[in-house]
Amino acid sequence: MKNTDNAIDPVRYFGRLLGLDAAGMNALVTRALLGAEDGELYLERSESESVSLDDGRIESPSRSVDQGFGLRRVNGESVLYAHGNTITARAIIRAGKELREIATAKQRYEVREEFPQPKARYAGKLTSLSLAARVKVLRAIDRYARKDKAVTNVDAYFAASLVSVLIVRADGTIASDVRPMASMSVTAQCAEGGKREGASASIGGRYDYARLITPGIWKPEVDRAIKNAKEMLRAGPCPSGVMPVVLGPGWAGVLLHEAIGHGLEADCVWRKTTVFADLIGKRVGSELVTVVDDGTLADERGSLTIDDEGTPTERTVLIKDGMLVGFMHDRQSARLLAMRPTGSGRRESYEYRTQVRMRNTLMVGGATPPEDIIAATKRGLYMPSFGGGQVDPVTGQFVFSCELAYKIEDGKLTTPVVGATLIGNCATVLTHVDLVGNDSRLGGAGTCGKGGQSVPVGIGQPTLRLSGGVTVGGTETSPE
Amino acid sequence: MDQKEMMRVGKQLLRHAKSAGATDAVVSVDTSTERSVTVRDGVLDDVAFSSSAGFMVTAIVGNRRGYASSSSFENDDLARTAKEAVLSALQVSGNKHVRLARPDEWPCGVEELPGRIAQLDRCDGSLPPTLKELKMRALALDRCACAFPGIARSEGTSFGFQSDMSVQLLSNGFSVVSPSTQYSKSTSVIAEKAGEMKSSSHWHMATHCADLMGDEECARRAGEYAVKQLGARSIKTEAMPVLFDKRVSPRLLGAFFGAISGERVYQKETFLLDHLGSRIFRDDVRIIEQPHLPRRLGSELFDDDCVKTTPWTLSDQGRLMMWATSIESASKLGLHSSTGHASGALNLLLCPSMNSLDELIRKIDRGFLVTDLMGRGTNIATGAYSVGAEGFLIEHGEIVRAVNKVTIAGNLLAMFRNMIPADDCSDNPYGANAPSCLIDEMMVAGD
Structure with missing residues (x-):
């Protein structure tokens, strides 16, 4: 990435590498995917750069360029995938031949979406900052954080990428997209009375560094990391057992993403590996719960103009007033379940086949001010955020770790506690939502993992209360 | 691309880096081909075929270091990437540990080196399998x-092959080519009984197909566990002895190794900070590393710095013997060598002890045998440990029923201090291995 507008035109760039025009690319894909039901040639060039600050020192500046192709052949339930770095017609034909050897010929899937040119959800370029300019901001972050005497160390980084993709489908559709991404993260280590704790905060989206380097943007993140680290220093042990739990707005929506969202990705529906497979039209949450997966939000991490199969993205309503109304689909799941693709076919890079994936998953806000939710809770736990979690899709059991939580006593937040773990069941957790705040928003800089692939996503929700159905795991026995 | 071309x-990359102004440089060039097939209930599910290549340049200018990488091998790309590494190095702080x-x-x-690499025997010489095979x-x-009795269906069964070639060069003359092969198989199954489902999987990998x-x-191994876990339910919240089955005990070793990392020690972000040389385990705990086992995945002659690996004893008679360092972290800690x-870690092993596993179980009046863990609730800085778990309830010395939906919590330092290793041992083909381990008391939270 240079200091200027660096966007490439994917059709021209890959056309030059292959020595083909659009018609030539179509002919190549027709040949490589002979007898396939569906599939595409996916071409990608990604440029990325990052630099970090660690203990006052600028470290690990890196820049990388990666490009390659992925050839996907879909027949019924099976996906045959070949990829490589050598973008030549010969390599693509060879990959096609390798796959054809174990594939059975099928009727071509001829459903083509009729859509106008999709509306761009972000600027298809990244005006990069010079490394020197990024280094300057990192140093400013370091100085700012260290004004707080409790801070013993600051880690921070900037990362950005620009990914240009060209999709040539077996049905003749050609689509392209240029996707920017920038993110910033800060970790503050604090010490007090021989104890040490660290906490992080991060932000990012499909935009320029310019947005992140404004002090008005990064200062609140640094403040939040320091505040959380200091709270952890004075935190006590976490109670354990069943109790009401209030989840904070924004990033705590990672529970919604993991426990509910993944089960609504339709590849698990036709594979019957989700507890939600047969629940369309049924109640899965209290009537306060409405959940959407939205790829159309401007500049968010999970926003996409088209997905990685070339389908334009959309706002998909998953749960409406507690009723399950829809799943997210790629072309394969849509075909197998006789539904419509929702623009949810995504992949980490050309090295991976597409999967049904979330984009920006959000619970829609309710009517209650967040402070009233705490005030209405006599005894329980407030979890403003989660560190990470895991879900067993077959049993529906989920586990989340919460680095910093607060006891709620008589309607007030009291002692901070560390080391809390929250477990519950996906199928029933939303039925326990009895209060939903009016403060819904996206938060953090999320990256979602599934089947070994990571993609950027948006995560969000309002403050909400689970009146039961979850168990808190800590080291302290709960007072009865 | 063959070995000679790599x-x-x-x-050439070393030369480009030097002529762009690097005083020293590190170059790696890697190629990989991979084939794998996944079937599900007898039907073809997923096929992968790939050949990839890439390179990375680390440029050192004085005591500054920068990186750049690319997967495009055009002549211009080589020179451009080397130059970018040098340009990034010029922007960073000097680092006297580089x-x-x-x-x-x-x-x-x-x-x-070629002879020593060959002794590791990480390459199966036979013809690569085709997708059909x-x-x-x-x-x-x-x-x-x-x-397998009780199994309703498979969720995916895979067989894969991968062949890698890696070239590493240092500008002071180190130069090595390391080829390796990897065969893998895995199966994931679902047991079903009275509408209840439980999935379980097992995988295995080896450098040689045989x-x-x-x-x-x-x-x-996949089926038996899924079937045994059917009918699992939670237990009442209380503190009790927790026996980590050998399926999960190697993860305690992972936490141990994380806590002795030189970088963490330097940052003072480990709960073992003040414990070098002192007893952190019972005296029947011995932890060793076996980096040179022939034919084993993960066996290495040298690390990412190109420093030789050594069969260290990390803990002897319960004492913490050393920090695990790289060139940089050793230098930061003022130690002479990495x-x-x-x-x-390279093939960590917590050695089995003389304590009979059956005997350990028989002595538990009420306890929890953990066979699977969920979540990432391990804080290496403080030793706080809280994760989701499933397994079996032990009552009066007998395993009585399956348990899930619980969390177990404690502090790693306290857990280590009283941990009793048993006489069995896991047999993971990659990474750490350990016997089942009994922790005298942890908080188990359930209903």
Whole structure:
């Protein structure tokens, strides 16, 4: 990435590498995917750069360029995938031949979406900052954080990428997209009375560094990391057992993403590996719960103009007033379940086949001010955020770790506690939502993992209360 | 790209880095081909075929270091990437801990390296399997897995092959080519009874096809566990002894190794900070590393810094013997030399003890046998440990029923201090191995 507008035109760039025009690319894909039901040639060039600050020192500046192709052949339930770095017609034909050897010929899937040119959800370029300019901001972050005497160390980084993709489908559709991404993260280590704790905060989206380097943007993140680290220093042990739990707005929506969202990705529906497979039209949450997966939000991490199969993205309503109304689909799941693709076919890079994936998953806000939710809770736990979690899709059991939580006593937040773990069941957790705040928003800089692939996503929700159905795991026995 | 071509590209990158102003440089060039087939209930599910290549340049200018990488091998790309590494290096802070591995830190002289690499025997010389052959083998394992009593269906059974070639060059003369092969099989099954489902999987990997676990054994390990866990339910919240089955005890070793990392020690972000040389385990705990086991995945002659690896004893008679360092972290700690841990732990083993596992179980009046863990609730800085768990309830010395939906919590320092290793041992083909381990008391939270 240079200091200027660096966007490439994917059709021209890959056309030059292959020595083909659009018609030539179509002919190549027709040949490589002979007898396939569906599939595409996916071409990608990604440029990325990052630099970090660690203990006052600028470290690990890196820049990388990666490009390659992925050839996907879909027949019924099976996906045959070949990829490589050598973008030549010969390599693509060879990959096609390798796959054809174990594939059975099928009727071509001829459903083509009729859509106008999709509306761009972000600027298809990244005006990069010079490394020197990024280094300057990192140093400013370091100085700012260290004004707080409790801070013993600051880690921070900037990362950005620009990914240009060209999709040539077996049905003749050609689509392209240029996707920017920038993110910033800060970790503050604090010490007090021989104890040490660290906490992080991060932000990012499909935009320029310019947005992140404004002090008005990064200062609140640094403040939040320091505040959380200091709270952890004075935190006590976490109670354990069943109790009401209030989840904070924004990033705590990672529970919604993991426990509910993944089960609504339709590849698990036709594979019957989700507890939600047969629940369309049924109640899965209290009537306060409405959940959407939205790829159309401007500049968010999970926003996409088209997905990685070339389908334009959309706002998909998953749960409406507690009723399950829809799943997210790629072309394969849509075909197998006789539904419509929702623009949810995504992949980490050309090295991976597409999967049904979330984009920006959000619970829609309710009517209650967040402070009233705490005030209405006599005894329980407030979890403003989660560190990470895991879900067993077959049993529906989920586990989340919460680095910093607060006891709620008589309607007030009291002692901070560390080391809390929250477990519950996906199928029933939303039925326990009895209060939903009016403060819904996206938060953090999320990256979602599934089947070994990571993609950027948006995560969000309002403050909400689970009146039961979850168990808190800590080291302290709960007072009865 | 063959070995000779990779070496040629590597040397050219070193030259480009030097002429762009690098005082020293590190170059790696890697190629990989991979084939794998996944079937599900006898039907072809997923096929992958790939050939990839890439290179990375680390440029050192004085005591500054920068990186750049690319997967495009055009002549211009080589020069451009090397130059970018140098330009990034010029922007960073000087780091007095940056240096190349000295010849006395290499595993041996450059001319002896090919022979030593060959002794590790990480390459199966036979012809790479075709996709068709892989499909046959995956189908055979899938049939076997589905036939296990109590198993309703498979969720995916894979057979894969990968062949890697890696060239590493240092500008002070270190130069090595490391080829390796990897065969893998895995199966994931679902047990079903009265509408309740439980999934479980098992995988195995080996450098040589002949070393792969047999289909029956692989299918049995996946199936048996899923069936035994059916009917699991939670237990009442209380503190009790927790026995980590050998399925999960190696993860305690992972936490141990994380806590002795030189970088964490330097940052003072480990709960073992003040414990070097002192007793952190019972005296029957011995932890060793075996980096040179022939034919084993993860065996290495040298680490990412090109410093030789060593069969260290990390804990002897319960004492913490050393920190695990790289060139940089050793220098930061004021230590003379790296322990060769720039790439992490190599084949860690917590040695089985004389304590009979059956005897340990018999002595538990009420306790929890943990067989699977969920979540990432391990804080290496403080030792706080809280994770989701499933397993079995032990009452009056007997395993009585399956348990899930609980969390277990404690502090790693306290857990380590009283941990009793048993006389069995896990047999993971990759990474750490350990016997089952009994922790005298943890908080188990359930209903």
